[in-house]
Amino acid sequence: MFKPYEIFIGLRYTRAKRRNHFISFISLVSMAGIALGVMALITVISVMNGFEHELRSRILGMVAHVTVSGDGGVLRDWRATQREVKRESEVEASAPYVETEAMISFAGNANGVLLRGIDPAQEPGVAELTLNTSGTTLSALRPGEFGIILGRDLGQALGAKVGDKVTVLIPEVSAGPAGVLPRMKRFTVLGYFSAGMYEYDSALALVAIGDAQRLIRLQDDAVSGVRLRLTNLMQAPTVARRLGLQLPYLAVSDWTRQHVNFFRAVRTEKTVMFIILSLIVAVAAFNIISTLVMMVADKRADIAILRTMGATPGSVMGVFIVQGAVIGVIGTLLGLVSGVVLSLNIATLVPWLERVLHVSLWPTDVYYISTLPSQLEVGDVMNITGLALLLSLLATLYPAWHASRTDPAEALRYE
Structure with a gap:
């Protein structure tokens, strides 16, 4: 043609x-x-x-690829669970955590936060955090010293600077001489982290796992669960399914269930x-x-x-x-x-x-x-x-x- x-x-x-x-x-x-x-x-x-x-x-820098948690949010023999999940070939790293909702206040400002207790030695293998305070590392979170690292936007909203004391209240009450009072504890601001997402930078605070256990009164070194990082995040549903069969008495979830929609x-x-x-x-x-x-x-x-x-x-x-x-x-x-x-x-x-x-x-x-x-x-x-x-x-x-x-x-x- x-x-x-x-x-x-x-x-x-x-x-x-x-x-x-x-x-x-x-x-x-x-x-x-x-x-x-x-x-x-x-x-x-x-x-x-x-x-x-x-x-x-x-999102996946802050969210674990797979999470293994105990019944009612309490996992007691977490070390044995951690050894069990590490047998899975796709598991690259794991870290225990304690998590609870809380209210944090400073100088008349208050914000609802997700308080997460972490193990500074194991957490970097699971989450990707950028600490934007000179000289501050996760190792500064030492049990018993009640230090806290705030999200960047959360710190700005509270107006709290490094060295300031902030008050953390959790939705549980304690009976004392003065009557029934909400459980609270003062923490020292050690620095700030940046996840690059407002959702986390404005509503997440990190403390030492031992301090979080004492705050919510977890006994016998119990934690909320174990967070896992995989070599291939797209294999998370398959790995979670296999771990669910291996650990039928525990709750196993993966990132796709939280963010797939x-x-x-x-x-x-x-x-x-x-x-x-x-x-x-x-x-x-x-x-x-x-x-x-x-x-x-x-x-x-x-x-x-x-x-x-x-x-x-x-x-x-x-x-x-x-x-x-x-x-x-x-x-x-x-x-x-x-x-x-x-x-x-x-x-x-x-x-x-x-x-x-x-x-x-x-x-x-x-x-x-x-x-x-x-x-x-x-x-x-x-x-x-x-x-x-x-x-x-x-x-x-x-x-x-x-x-x-x-x-x-x-x-x-x-x-």
Whole structure:
């Protein structure tokens, strides 16, 4: 169907100066629409990829891949349990923990927190924490000294600085000479940690596991459970199932049970955004149809002359398919280049816009993360480019077919 003269005429129609300038304008609009759609698709999908990757790494940096806990939240012989779970080949590290809800107050400010008692020697193997106080390490949490490390945003909300004494209250009561009082204890702020997520930085406090046991009165060195980190986090459901069979008297859960709906929602949102933004490319493809239909009407005499010179209906189709394909290819390439450039530089562009506009586009108290990440994936770029080219090509078929059915005698009757 495609011979050199069809390509030549199709390219000539594309770049030639036409009598009807409105057709030229529609062609440019179609090209710009495809470029805009491809650019928006690549950028948005890259941001969604980066968003999902950042959330996954930050959430799973704080959440154990698998958690083994005792009946009623109390695990007594946790060392034996820890030895048992370490026999699993996928288990990379494990650490005991004590966890309870509490209220923390300082200088008239109060916040609800999740108080977690940890073993400073074993916890780094399970959780990824960034301590942002110079000279402070998890080893500073020593049992009996009642030190506490606060989330960065929690410390800012309380106004507590390193060395200050904060009061921790837990939802249990103690009977004493003064009557029934809530159980409380004063802790010394040793520093702050940053998980990179407001959810944790504003509502989590770390203490030594021995201090947490004394605070909630766990007997016989009992803990709440054991947190596990796996070599492959995607194997968490399988490992949890195996451990559940090995330890039927304990509760075994994995990260997918806690956050699977969240990540599923992110993935669904990515799919929906892809479909919605694909409509931009589809609208631009309809503009190609409009352009070629008007071009066919404008070139009826030329088509008739080609037919009388021996051109076949397939050759006529080829001329207009080439013309429409050129619009689609140029628009797609422009969108591809601009989308890739924007995706690779969006982490720089957003802070620049925030400085220029004097606004915070991603406040940490509203969004899970405070920056706009972007992760460009070759597979997504190829899918988007292929979709744009396919829609552009499909848009040429009807006008080209309509041109091939032009009757030479009828078209030249009034010329």
